Structures are given as C-alpha cells and as structure tokens.
Amino acid sequence: MADAKTDTTFSTTHGEGGETHQQTGAGGEARTTTNHGAPISDNQNSLKAGPRGPSLLEDFILREKIQHFDHERIPERIVHARGSAAHGYFELTDSLEEFSRARILTEVGEKTEVFVRFSTVAGGAGSVDTPRDVRGFAVKFYTKEGNWDLVGNNIPVFFIQDAIKFPDLVHAVKMEADRGYPQAASAHDTFWDFVGLMPETSHMIMWAMSDRGIPRSLRMIEGFGVNTFRLVNDDDEAVFVKFHWRPKLGAQSTTWDEAVKIAGADPDFHRRDLYEAIDKGDFPEWEFAVQILTQDEADALPFDVLDATKLIPEELHPLRVIGRMVLDRNPDNFFAETEQVAFLPTNIVPGIDFSEDPLLQGRLFSYQDTQLSRLGTVNFHQLPINQAKGCPFQNFQRDGQMQTQVFTGRANYEPNSLAEAGEEGGPREDPKGGFRSFAAPVEQTKVRLRAESFADHYSQARLFYRSQTEPEQAHLASAIVFELSKVTLDHVRDRVLGNLRNVDETLAERVAKGLNVDLPEANEAFSAPFDMDPSPALSIVGKYPGGLEGRAVGILVTDGADGAVVEAVKAAAEGAGASVKIVAPKIGGVTLKGGKALKADGQLAGTPSVMFDAIAIVVSEEGCAELLKEGAAIDFAKDAFGHLKAIGHTAEAQPLLDKAGVEADAGVVDLSDGADGFVEPASTRQWDREPKVRMLA
Ligand code: HDE
Secondary structure: OOOOOOOOOOOEEEOOOOEEEOOEOOOOOEOOEOOOOOEOOOOOOOOEOOOOOOEOOOOHHHHHHHHHHHOOOOOOOOOOOOEEEEEEEEEEOOOOOOOOOOHHHOOOOOEEEEEEEEEEOOOOOOOOOOOOOOEEEEEEEEEEOEEEEEEEEOOOOOOOOOHHHHHHHHHHHOOOOOOOOOOOOOOOHHHHHHHHHOHHHHHHHHHHHOHHHOEOOHHHOOEEOOOOEEEEOOOOOEEEEEEEEEEOOOOOEOOHHHHHHHHHHOOOHHHHHHHHHHHOOOOOEEEEEEEEEOHHHHHHOOOOOOOOOOOOOOOOOOOEEEEEEEEEEOOOOHHHHHHOOOOOOOOOOOOEEEOOOHHHHHHHHHHHHHHHHHHOOOOHHHOHHHOOOOOOOOOOOOOOOOOOOOOOOOOOOOOOOOHHHOOOOOOOOOOOOOOOOOOOOOOOOOOOOOOHHHOOOOHHHHHHHHOOOHHHHHHHHHHHHHHHHOOOOHHHHHHHHHHHHHHOHHHHHHHHHHHOOOOOOOOOOOOOOOOOOOOHHHOOOOOOOOOOOOOEEEEEEOOOOOHHHHHHHHHHHHHOOOEEEEEEOOOOOEEOOOOOEEOOOEEHHHOOHHHOOEEEEEOOHHHHHHHOOOHHHHHHHHHHHHOOOEEEEOHHHHHHHHHOOOOOOOOEEEHHHOOHHHHHHHOOOOHHHHHHHOOOO
C-alpha cells in the first residue's frame, strides 16, 4: 500500500487511545468513503428513481462529491497567479555574525528547508509561462526561529516608489477593464499610459523590456529581494542589506520570436522544465549573496537606498556570497503546496528587519491581507506548506475558521497562573531572544510627500541601457517598438518617447525609427539625469558563462538515418551536461540505417525546435525528401536558425536546410566528421547571425 501522501486513502485516528485504522473492504483493499467516513458501495452511478428516472435529492454521496468539486478552486492571486514551485534547502557558507543575530545567517553549514515559488506577474493562473513579464522569486526559509520569507523578483528594482500606486500599476497592466484582454501582456494602451505618466517606472521598464523579461528557464533567472532590508546584530546595531540570488547555470533568455512560439508549442514550458530537471536529479542551484552598506555608505550614494526604483551597482558595493540554495524535490500536490503557499514579507526573524522603503512598508500590510481573502481564514499558517517547520508556533491565539489544532485546558490568556499551563503558565515573551525592531530614529512631521531624494527617475535607466551589449540594446529597443506598436493611442506613445529621450537619446531615436514616427520633445525631468560608469553586471550576454549544462538538444531523425551520428551527437551533448530528445515524424520512432529501431521522445508537429537550445538534423536522403513536404520540418530548421541556435546536420539534410533558408555560418555544423565541433556553438547563441535574420530597432 502506498503511503497516504501519494494515495487517495487516508488513515484516520479515532478514539481516546488515538489508534489508527484504515478502512478496508472484504478483500482487504482500501475502500472509498465519504468525507465523513461512510463507506461507499457505488462510485459510478447516482441514486435515481429507477434506472432511467430522475436523480434523488437524497443522494448525499452525489451531493457531497459535486459540492466539493464545485469549491475546488480558491481565488487566484491578484498578481503572480501563475506559478511553479519546488522544495529544497539553503546552506549557509559564510557567517554574517558581525552584522546579524539571525541563526539562518550565522550558522555555517546548517541546512534549512526552503520552498520556492516562481511566477509571472500579470497573467491569470492558467496563462502561459513565456510572456514578457517580471518573474516572481519567492523563497520561504523554514528557519529555527520561524519562517523567513524573502519575496523577491528576477529584477532588482520595481516600477513604483510608493505602495499607494500598486493597485493602479496592476490595474493598468492586467487585461483592460471593459474588454477583458490582453491576457498576460503589457503590450497595450493602459499599461503604457500609466508608464508614460509615471516616469519613475523608467528604470524598471528598461529591465522588463530587456531579455530578462523573457527568461529561458526558471533555473536560469537571477533573484533579488528588491527592497532594502536591515541586518541587526546582538548589540542592536544595524546595516542596510540587499539580497541576491545568482543561478549556477547563469542568467539566460529566449529571443522574443521564440518566446511567442513557445507559448503555443508548450504553455507550460517553464513549469515542465523545472519539474523535469528536478525529477531527473538535475537540481537547480543558486548562490545567495548580500550587499551590505552602513548608514554612512548609504548616505554617500547619489540616490536613496529606500527607493525601490534604484539598485546599488555591484561595482560600487560588491556582492558577498554567503550561501547556496538547491531545489531537489518537486511538490507532491500542486494545490496543497504551490497554490496554498502564502508568502509574507512580514515573515521575518530576529536579526533581520525592514527599512523605511515606502514600497516595502505597504507590502507589510498587503500580503497578510491577501492571504485572508485567498485562503479564507486567519489559520492559513496551519496548512502544512505554511507551517513553521523549523520551530513550531506557540501562543494563545485561538479558534477561527478551519482551526485544525485541538488545544487542551483552560489557559488561553497570558499572564495566567493555571497549573495546567505548566509552571511558567504557558509560552511567554522572550525580551532577549525574541524579535526586537531596530530602533530607527524617527522625528518628523506627518506628510504625504515623495522625498526629494527619490526625484531622479532616469539616471539608473540610462545606466542599465548603456551597460548592455549591442545585441541586448537592440533587443531592448525592439521590445519597446513591439509594445508601442500595439498601443493604439498616439498621445500615449508620444509621452513614452518623450520620457525615453531622458533615458538615452539614441534609444529614443531607435524606437521612434522603429515605429516610423517623429520624435517628440523630451518631457520635463524632475531631476536632471546624470551619467554613471557602466555596470557590466547588468548585462546577461556579457557575463553568460557558456556551456551546455542544463540546456536541451533536439535531434530530428527520419527512417534510414545514420544511428552512429545520432549516438555521437547524443554522447557529446549529454557529456557536456545537456538533455537530449529524439524528434521524429511519428511518435513510434524510426528505423535507422541497418534496421535498428529508434524510439522518439517527441513527434515533429508537437515538438518544434523552440523547445531546444540547439538542434541536429540526422536524416537519410529519402527521409529528407519526405520532410521537404512537411511545414513543421522546414520550420524546425528555419526557427532554429532564426533563433540563433547551433544546427548540426548530416550531408543528407542539405535540401531541407536550403529550403529553410539556413545559410552556412559558425553555428551550422557538418556532423560527418563527428559531433565534437557541435558542442561549442551549441553552448551559446550565434549573436553574429542576428542581423541576417531579423530587422532589429
Ligand atoms: Fe507583491 N504581492 N506586492 N511584490 N509579490 C503579491 O501576495 C504587493 C512587490 C511578489 O509566489 C500578493 O500572496 C504590493 C515587489 C511576489 O505566492 C499581494 C506591492 C515585489 C509575489 C502583493 C508589491 C513583489 C507577490 C498577491 C507594492 C518584489 C508572489 C498574492 C507595495 C520584491 C508570491 C500574494 C507567491 C505577491 C502585494 C510589490 C514580489 C497582492 C502591495 C516590489 C514574488 O499581496
């Protein structure tokens, strides 16, 4: 018998003695019951007045089953509804003892369980995985001092500076109020209207329109705490801290055309990729790093650390790597874990504290509130995924909907002197070890004002753009052209262009040219932008480590293909850490030259080349002739070429390559002399090819 977690049966505890028994039928097999335990004799037919008669209201079994089903969904998250998650652990490698008293940041070598949920922001729960969007990167650490939730994104800054603008931002980006579209897309009037009117979005827009907005895999995104936090040590001294996650596989992206096609080919592309990688033991891993600043260092910066639209360049304050996180277990049940997990920036532990960042301050209210509406009860912390596993909770809070605990005795208040609450009278506050807020000085008058130090909306946007490599700049400009081409209101487009002129004149010109519109006057800037030294850390192409590890190679085969070449490509790619899939015209596979059968992992029409990072086409002459009549085969080669991927091929594949417009270059590799020459180009994209295949802005 499988355990209760993976089976549909449950053991139940009955009676005073707490003995457990499982319901079994006459043959000893587990039997189906109602939710209240009554055994069910027939789970196929409802109760009717005669075999063809009307169903009876009396059928409590039918009613219970249907009613439970009717309520299976809970309200989806208003943002970040679409998510994928995994379990794993965090291991501290370097102690921050001098700055923090948090055990999670001081106990080197300790492994702490984590649950991580990645998400898109704008789309609904059933939307696709690859729209242009920010990705959520929320980590729940089950620490010995309670849960610590670091609820971050894959972009280190945010659109707005003050929480009071968040509902406006989200309304603007989500599907438009009257028409209910577009789903999971920022390319529409209301979003860009908001952007144009709120120049503080400029920096984040640069990131979202860059290739960071279309990641290749959730295993290949960076993560950031975004808001500035504090670390507080034993002496109650505080420093500012920024949190960073850096993927072992390097940050990698798709191209836009590819992302769009993936959405059709596999709407679950990222979810499947994460699940399959963990399932086969290819555990994604991130470094955890911090940037630490004293108050004086923060004061010396030309921007405010409390402003979430700003980052601290790594070149000014280097990252200190203090640990690693490995995701090594898929959820057992999507709903119970990925859907019901409740992240709260207020889940914090002694030794870590908030800053006065007005965006963060709003978040401290919002998440608890949203969980109440989503999960429906103040007791959502009792759901298994949300429980403080590293140390159980103990307090005198009681009752409420869906209370699962059976507290005993009379003592439900404090102080008390009841014997049953133990000698101490039950749990008590711990003035030394408990959470103490950092005594940040506050002596001001009450105002509704934006600080002067938040006024510069363009310098860091400019820094980001100018720190990108040439292909990345071209992608960014083209992404804005794409989005603004979907905007139907001229004045909205013009206002955005007016802001872009403050970011970078050449960028504004590129975009205007890409739209074929005149460049309007620059909009007035509250604070004149200044130039900063480029930060290479902001580019992903520039710091891409290369390599096939974690990437995917697809081999297209036909009947009569040379099995030795297939084997050679497979061995070379797998040897370099890639996963390999065989794609064939039919799912039953092919008969190789010499008569051996080769099974297919994917059928051609359902497994286009966008599913892979590099492809090989290993076909026979006759097989190739057949493929020339198949659009999916031509697209397989054409898209791989257009998406700047390496293409390995046998000589017999040449007619297909010709028909697909594949031209010889360093990424197009003849496999007749073996597969060794394939691995290097397969390890990266062929950026030089891009001007040949795409008109970029
Ligand atoms: Fe969130 N955000 N957010 N957010 N956020 C939510 O909480 C909110 C912000 C982020 O996988 C909600 O449980 C406000 C920044 C992630 O379950 C909600 C503001 C960052 C997730 C909420 C922000 C984030 C959320 C909706 C502006 C990056 C998904 C569902 C003040 C640091 C967590 C939920 C998961 C989810 C509010 C801004 C990250 C409505 C008010 C900045 C990764 O409470």
